Amino acid sequence: MNRRDFLQLKVASGFGHGLLGAMPAYGDHADRKLDRFGGWRHKKFKATGFFRVEKDERWLLVTPEGNAFLSFGINHLHPGWWRQDYNREAWEERLGLNNLNSPGFGPALRAWFRWISVTE
Numbered sequence: 001m002n003r004r005d006f007l008q009l010k011v012a013s014g015f016g017h018g019l020l021g022a023m024p025a026y027g028d029h030a031d032r033k034l035d036r037f038g039g040w041r042h043k044k045f046k047a048t049g050f051f052r053v054e055k056d057e058r059w060l061l062v063t064p065e066g067n068a069f070l071s072f073g074i075n076h077l078h079p080g081w082w083r084q085d086y087n088r089e090a091w092e093e094r095l096g097l098n099n100l101n102s103p104g105f106g107p108a109l110r111a112w113f114r115w116i117s118v119t120e
Helices: 003-012 018-022 085-095 105-119
Strands: 040-044 052-056 058-062 067-069
Touching (some): 085 105
Antiparallel strands (some): 052 058, 058 067
């Protein structure tokens, strides 16, 4: 399955459920083509119980159940992205810092992401 078909499948299967599918309140996904984490059941890898990446022609994200998936959110924090010239002033203000190169940048960014994930 190519990327475009996978994206269409994701949209048709309830785009946006993502990890919410892992919660019982959101129902059973046995009748869907996606696992409870939003992984495509027809592209199978070894189930390890952990999210990870695996290479099969290209690198893919894999759910704990061993199914390939695409992520439409932030997967990791890379401090360099927030320190770009065009972002610097906005992030200094948002994080309450005078300098993004200060030792307080990492803790402030992690705290902001924890806060934003709880409030949305």
